[in-house]
Amino acid sequence: MGTGRSADVIVVGAGTSGCYFAWRLAQAGLRVLVLEKRRLVELGQEIDIFHMDEVRFDQFGLAHPEGEELLGYHPTGLAWSPDLQVQNPVDYGFYVMHKPAFERRMHRYVQEAGGEILEEVEVVEPVVEAGRVTGVRARQNGQLSELRASIVADASGIDGVVRTRLPRELGVETDTISDDAALFVCLEFRDDLEEGLPTGLNFYPYHKAFWNPSRGSGAILGIGQPSSYDYAWEKHRAWREEYFGDPGRVVKRTQGRTPYRRSPFSLVANGFLVLGDAAFQTKPFSGEGVTSSFTACQIAAEVVTAALEGGDVRRETLWPYNVRYFRDQGAKFASMFVQLPAAAELSRHEVDYLFHHDLIFSSEEFRQMNLNYATEMSLGQTLSLAGKLVWGVVTGRFSSASFGRLLKASTTAGQIRKHYEAFPEDPAQFEAWVAGAKPLWGEA
Ligand SMILES: Cc1cc2nc3c(=O)[nH]c(=O)nc-3n(C[C@H](O)[C@H](O)[C@H](O)COP(=O)(O)OP(=O)(O)OC[C@H]3O[C@@H](n4cnc5c(N)ncnc54)[C@H](O)[C@@H]3O)c2cc1C
Incomplete structure (x- = not known):
């Protein structure tokens, strides 16, 4: 990697937010460098299967999923009352998708548009000079180096590795996320299910739980709860046993955290902005965050492109990202x-x-x-x-x-x-x- 590398924009994190943002910037002709601490082939593996709303593909200029990405499509789902006597059909289409394959597509988009992604590079902290973020310090193969950019974008997920290490006087809140402000999402994949169990997309709002399709005729029994994985798994067990007993066979269990709190009041500083889970842009009613963060990425990409064309990356110039995000989606989420x-x-x-x-x-x-x-x-x-x-x-x-x-x-x-x-x-x-x-x- 080597100290001295530079780009117009460094994006920290090659998840869906970082890549969508980087792709848009590369399309605009900017020199974009995405730094990812893990190996790219590993990304998305722990979640494995996820859901994306059909309407968002056209909205964000993405081809609809097909091939290895697409596991199923469901034009409607069911919202269940706790006594199971009411099942409200919800006409809103979701794709069931393979997350690693979708992540690979996003990496390809960045690279084909001329952006560069470096894997196994862990960003340690921002470089800040004269009140402006001018780059990052990063580790690769045990070696620390500095990389420079006009703008650094933190898309490193829920722990916001750059945002939380900014000097406070830059004007972005730097607090780390607490366990009470996160949803602990627990997924249980089950196969060989008996007849008579739910099929398709099923949502149990009282329990914050869902029964969704997996591969073939399998299902994912999921829940999102605050505080801890232990608490969430206990709630998961109680919900599952009450409604379904011990159906079929457990194939695997996975877990992860998603933000469940307000965004920082400002998402920009001199030479800096924050996106996706790092900016707590998940949907308040479900904890999902892939497409809701694309809203922010799209705005941010337009603002950054204009800022760099004008050669001015001060907080004031990046400010329209705050204004456009918070006046619309941010206001609704709040x-x-x-x-x-x-x-x-x-x-x-x-x-x-x-x-x-x-x-x-x-x-x-x-x-x-x-x-x-x-x-x-x-x-x-x-x-x-x-x-x-x-x-x-x-x-x-x-x-x-x-x-x-x-x-x-x-x-x-x-x-x-x-x-x-x-x-x-x-x-x-x-x-x-x-x-x-x-x-x-x-x-x-
Ligand atoms: C179990 C579970 C199921 C979910 N299901 C859905 C779903 O069905 N639909 C949906 O829309 N959302 C879902 N979500 C939420 C969704 O996964 C997130 O909102 C989304 O992945 C956020 O994308 P991101 O790019 O902002 O962050 P991330 O996907 O977390 O990506 C951040 C990237 O930054 C990298 N990184 C971190 N630190 C550093 C560092 N120091 N240096 C370099 N790189 C770094 C990470 O390795 C990672 O690749 C789910 C979440 C969980 C936990």
Whole structure:
């Protein structure tokens, strides 16, 4: 590798976010260098099978999956009530895909567009000079070297290796993710399943669990829970035993973490930006993050291309990435992150009540959430929802405490969305904006 190498942009991490971003930059004619600490052939192997929404392929200019990448396609899924008596069909297509094959495709895209990927190069820290990120220190075969770039992009996943090592005065939060702010995702692959078990995509919102297709007639029984793998596996076991017993044969178990918290208030600094899991851009309702991070990558690639054309990589010039991300997807995600904890605290009977009365967990709500990251309700629908919830309280099927929590969360969610939609165009207004955002997040 050797000290002294340079590029227009160094991207740290050759996961899906880093590669999508690097691909777009290489297409724009920039010199892009992606640094990946693992061997490229290993990437995606631990997750093995994952899901991508069909609509996002056209949105992000990607060919739809085929061949070794494609394991299945499901135009609808089912959302199940805890008592299993209601199954709401959700018309929203997902591909079931082989993650290592998709990662390989992304690597190919980068390389064919003229970008370079170096594997087994571990970035250790940023190089910062005169208040600007000017490169990274990286280790390869035990040797440390410095690599220089006009812009360094941190796409290193949940632990954000560059972001967390920035000097604080650069204006990006540097805190590491806590266990309570991550979802511990546990997947159990099962084959030789008996007749009568679910098929296709199945979602159990009360348990934060799913039963999805694997290879052939196999299934993946998955769950995402906060705190720890032990806690998540215990919840997984309880859910599986209650509903399905011990079906078929366990082929393998895998696990991993995905961020479940608000993004840093700013994603840019002088010569720096952060993307994907490193920027906590996962979907609040599922913890999935591949396509939601492409939104950010697409914006960031346009902003970086313009900045480099103008030869100016200051925070002010990269700022439009913040503005465009937070005013749209960021605002919707912030709103959901405020609202969902109140829904997660509902009792099993309350969730059943909502399913049985087509409230909050309806087919259309799930479809809208997947498609638009928000549910748009008319005044009439809002009034009907409120009326039915009040009726639930009056008849003792919905607690007044839960009703109060939902109402409060929904009010704060509306306020926080408006606040993010007014993310300041002028970085000079940022501190005042953060001071307004913190109380809405319940932060001091
Ligand atoms: C079990 C599980 C199942 C999931 N299923 C889905 C799903 O079905 N659909 C979906 O959309 N999302 C899913 N997700 C979430 C999804 O995997 C992530 O949101 C997505 O992979 C984020 O991509 P990324 O490129 O930002 O980060 P990553 O995929 O984590 O990539 C970061 C890369 O940076 C590299 N790196 C880290 N540190 C360094 C360093 N110091 N130097 C150099 N390189 C470094 C890593 O090796 C890695 O290759 C799942 C997550 C888990 C844990």
